[in-house]
Amino acid sequence: MPARRPAHPVSAAQAVGGPRPDVLVVGGGLIGLLIARELIHAGARVEVVDDLRAGAASPNAAGMIAPIAESSADIAFAKMALVSRDLWTELAPALEQESETSIDYDRAGAILPVLDETGRKVLAGIREQAEDLGEPTAELDRAELLRLVPDLRPGIETALALPGEHRVDNRLAAEAAAAALRRQGVILHRATIDSVVEEPGGVSVTGAGFAAAADAVVVCGGAWTPEIHGLPTLPIRPVKGQMIGFDRVDWPFSGAIRTPSFYAVRRAGGRLLIGASVEHTGFDLSLSDEVGNGLASGAAELLPALRDRRPVEHWAGLRPGTPDGWPLVGALTDRLYIATGHFRNGILLAPLTARMITPMVLGQAPDSTAPVPAAMQPGRFHQPAR
Ligand SMILES: Cc1cc2nc3c(=O)[nH]c(=O)nc-3n(C[C@H](O)[C@H](O)[C@H](O)COP(=O)(O)OP(=O)(O)OC[C@H]3O[C@@H](n4cnc5c(N)ncnc54)[C@H](O)[C@@H]3O)c2cc1C
Known part of the structure; x- marks a missing residue:
């Protein structure tokens, strides 16, 4: 079945100098990289921009995929975490194959x-x-x-x-995801993004020495997300x-x-x-x-x-x-999306997050196995711009 194109048409003016991406992902931690991968698999043209910040969570985590031990206080969280754990069982061998590297994925419990x-x-x-x-x-x-x-x-x-608790070498997993994207021709820019601005027909993204536009932008800046101008105030x-x-x-x-x-x-x-x-x-x-x-x-x-x-x-x-311990996954405006705030469980929840947000960004029907719970809606912390 041919992949569907994004809901947002590419504007001719922005395409000067080469086709602009359908989606620009800002932040190349594990969340951003797996979202880029899922978007590519759905047929979108994607680019990623990341500034390799010291202290980024993904390379510095423990890599536990712990849906039960991390969710004892919240059954809804546990159910969601189990879905993501199951996605890891498919993702891990796929990433290893796509990158031709081991990510030390382990299911010993x-x-x-x-x-x-x-x-x-x-x-x-x-x-x-x-x-x-x-x-x-x-x-x-x-x-x-x-x-x-x-x-x-x-x-x-x-x-x-x-x-049923698994683990992965999160450093290797992030490197493998980046390598897999590069092999598919995805450009991974190195730049710090200062602002995102939604304009008619797209979103422009600027930073020191960097300017780009895309039909849609997904912000995955981890703890630094609130530093980017143009986003609503977010309590991350x-x-x-x-x-x-x-x-x-x-x-x-x-x-x-x-x-x-x-x-x-x-x-x-x-x-x-x-x-x-x-x-x-x-x-x-x-x-x-x-x-x-x-x-x-x-x-x-x-x-x-x-x-x-x-x-x-x-x-x-x-x-x-985040104040309530749940991530923010969803739309901030028509063309601007966010996926961050995964606190202690971003490695565990990365595959499900990618599954949740991809159809949203591409204007497709939601994946029935990956509905976005109300508890994750970014709107719970802000009033969307009118
Ligand atoms: C010590 C520790 C242990 C952990 N253990 C686990 C665990 O066992 N299991 C688990 O599931 N989770 C664990 N976590 C949590 C998990 O690591 C995070 O939830 C997850 O990695 C978040 O991923 P991310 O991609 O959102 O953020 P990050 O990995 O922080 O990535 C954000 C990226 O955005 C880039 N960026 C930010 N701002 C900009 C900008 N303006 N312009 C360009 N790029 C930008 C940064 O350089 C960075 O690469 C742990 C975290 C820590 C710190």
Whole structure:
């Protein structure tokens, strides 16, 4: 079936100097890149502009695809997260094929050790919700735990296993998405966008040394989105997360271990990532020894073998947070769209976000598997311009 063209016709005046794209995506984090990919697959001409900001969330995340563990407080969020998790199972091999690189996608699940009586009750609630949603769960005894994670401290007798939690190397996934786009001829510009202006027939986008126009623009600027002039006031705030990484971890278990105070996520090649702080300190990206040491000692309490090791990496990234914890996905005006504010779950939700917004931008009927919930409508925070 031939792909449909965008609803917005290309204006001849703007096409001087080469055909302008149907859609310009501003921001090339994982959200922007996967939206560009989905738009391309739907037949649109797409370009991406990104300024490779230090602290961007996508390369600095933990890469957990954790629909159950991240959604215990909100069943609607959990249902949506499960749809996106399922999309990852198709997306991961497709990205690897399109880019001819591995993205270290792993489906080993997550282990949530029972640390005390309070924890036991919390985990019972998570288990109940998972089972209500039709997700598999299991209780692991100490022997099974030690087979998977030989370093576990004495006294941990049981854990909840969530086999439906996945993980991906988010750095590799973003690089693979960019490589896949380039292979399809998509131009990835490097520039900082200062403003977007909707005009009759299109949207113009300008920044230092950069000017372009497109029929439609999707803004995916993560925590920096509100800095772009021409957008309505949006309450997106940076929420800093510091993480550390250890080398030479060789447990059989290749998934994530989660406790209330930290998570430990495996990577291929023996790397183990420990995260993450949650800091409301604006755009500051400085690394604090106090936070790094706190993550290391917290992890070593559960995994004593880490006590004698020094982290080989310490970094920070900025999550795009919103007041209600839900992303903003949808139209701001006729031709201007936004997809950001995914806070702690942008890696998990990236494929579904791309699926949600693509038909909207192209003027197509919504994908019935990916309706945009009211909780994500950008209009909940502003009155659309008249
Ligand atoms: C420490 C940490 C751990 C995390 N762990 C997880 C996890 O385990 N699972 C999960 O699902 N999520 C996790 N997240 C959250 C996830 O990383 C984010 O929700 C997601 O990456 C947001 O993607 P994005 O593309 O919207 O933003 P970003 O990745 O921040 O990308 C925004 C891009 O826009 C560009 N940009 C911004 N402004 C402009 C401009 N004016 N002009 C041009 N370009 C611009 C930036 O350079 C950047 O590349 C974590 C985040 C952090 C920080």
